[in-house]
Amino acid sequence: MKALILFAVLALPAAPVLACETFTLGDLTIEHAWSRATIGADRPGVFYVEIKNNGSADDALVGISTSAAGMPMLHETVVTDGIASMPHAMSIPVPAGQNVQLAPGGYHGMLMGLTTALKDGDSFPLTLTFQNAGDITVPVEVLSMRAEGPDCEHAGQ
Amino acid sequence: MRLTRLQKILWAAAGAATLAYGVLMVLPNRVPLETGVAFRPSFALPDAAGLQRTSQDFAGKYLLVFFGFTNCPDVCPTTLAEVAQVMDELGDDADLVQPLFISIDPERDRRLGLAEFTAAFHPSIIGLAGDEAQTRAAADSFRIYFAREDDAAAPDGYTMSHSPALYLIGPEGDWLRQFTYGTPAADILADLQSRL
Numbered sequence: 001m002k003a004l005i006l007f008a009v010l011a012l013p014a015a016p017v018l019a020c021e022t023f024t025l026g027d028l029t030i031e032h033a034w035s036r037a038t039i040g041a042d043r044p045g046v047f048y049v050e051i052k053n054n055g056s057a058d059d060a061l062v063g064i065s066t067s068a069a070g071m072p073m074l075h076e077t078v079v080t081d082g083i084a085s086m087p088h089a090m091s092i093p094v095p096a097g098q099n100v101q102l103a104p105g106g107y108h109g110m111l112m113g114l115t116t117a118l119k120d121g122d123s124f125p126l127t128l129t130f131q132n133a134g135d136i137t138v139p140v141e142v143l144s145m146r147a148e149g150p151d152c153e154h155a156g157q
Numbered sequence: 158m159r160l161t162r163l164q165k166i167l168w169a170a171a172g173a174a175t176l177a178y179g180v181l182m183v184l185p186n187r188v189p190l191e192t193g194v195a196f197r198p199s200f201a202l203p204d205a206a207g208l209q210r211t212s213q214d215f216a217g218k219y220l221l222v223f224f225g226f227t228n229c230p231d232v233c234p235t236t237l238a239e240v241a242q243v244m245d246e247l248g249d250d251a252d253l254v255q256p257l258f259i260s261i262d263p264e265r266d267r268r269l270g271l272a273e274f275t276a277a278f279h280p281s282i283i284g285l286a287g288d289e290a291q292t293r294a295a296a297d298s299f300r301i302y303f304a305r306e307d308d309a310a311a312p313d314g315y316t317m318s319h320s321p322a323l324y325l326i327g328p329e330g331d332w333l334r335q336f337t338y339g340t341p342a343a344d345i346l347a348d349l350q351s352r353l
Contacts, residue, residue, distance in 0.1 A: 046230040085318035104235040145277045146238040
């Protein structure tokens with residue numbers, strides 16, 4: 001029985017680890033940077049991430065850039081009176097002491113003009129620009145089209 | 158077994174609370190806001206291969222209907238991923254449920270490829286994309302909203318706003334309920350299983 005359990009544990013597919021890494025920029029910690037696989041490069045990709053502001057001053061995510069897409073932009077999915085629309089977000093507030101998620105159904109990065117199709121298991125670098133903290137480049141892990149988020153032990157999503 | 162008066166009161170209270178809870182759980186989303194009367198949405202739209210599909214073709218099955226567009230990076234993949242999970246977990250009962258993706262951006266979706274998009278989520282999902290009149294007729298029949306919005310920054314200069322819910326149609330074609338955007342797959346699955 002023990003051997004069976006051990007086998008079951010060892011046989012688990014290797015968990016994606018990249019999206020589970022944590023990056024630090026000043027008072028900010030950044031983790032769970034992921035994207036969804038695309039069919040071809042003609043449709044926009046998406047970018048999700050979790051940002052925690054451990055400091056006492058507010059900050060804001062004001063832009064993203066990546067070699068993977070010609071025109072990456074910040075957007076927010078808004079559902080008002082049962083209608084979903086996706087306005088451009090000039091900046092995403094990251095208030096002091098708070099945790100901000102770019103996650104399905106809310107804030108997200110829209111990666112337009114993909115240079116290549118995003119494939120499950122690939123990763124690409126993406127630079128986040130904050131109003132106060134400055135820039136940080138993190139690896140973004142591409143998960144399957146059906147993914148709802150990275151499978152991290154400590155993941156909050 | 159004889160119950161004391163207190164026990165009877167407690168049992169009555171528990172029964173009333175259960176009933177009230179049940180009513181509260183069932184009432185929301187049960188009927189469309191505009192009417193209290195059941196209605197039967199209908200559509201006649203070509204699938205990815207050009208074959209005309211109508212609501213009557215699916216009589217006897219439960220339909221999970223989503224209106225969306227394939228260029229949509231956030232809401233549509235999230236919902237279709239949930240539909241895919243529901244279909245997987247239905248097991249043998251999956252034969253009784255037909256998921257449909259109705260394009261509200263049919264011209265571009267045909268150009269970008271409708272079949273490969275739906276197949277990427279689940280092989281059971283049928284994508285439908287008609288012309289403008291057919292699409293508008295289907296949306297009106299489901300009493301849902303969609304609109305093209307000009308956006309210079311968006312791909313091709315426009316994006317779509319739309320009702321992002323998932324609609325459940327019964328085997329007789331009756332509109333049964335909607336699952337609002339973000340309803341977890343487990344909740345959709347549980348609802349379907351209670352009907353199958």
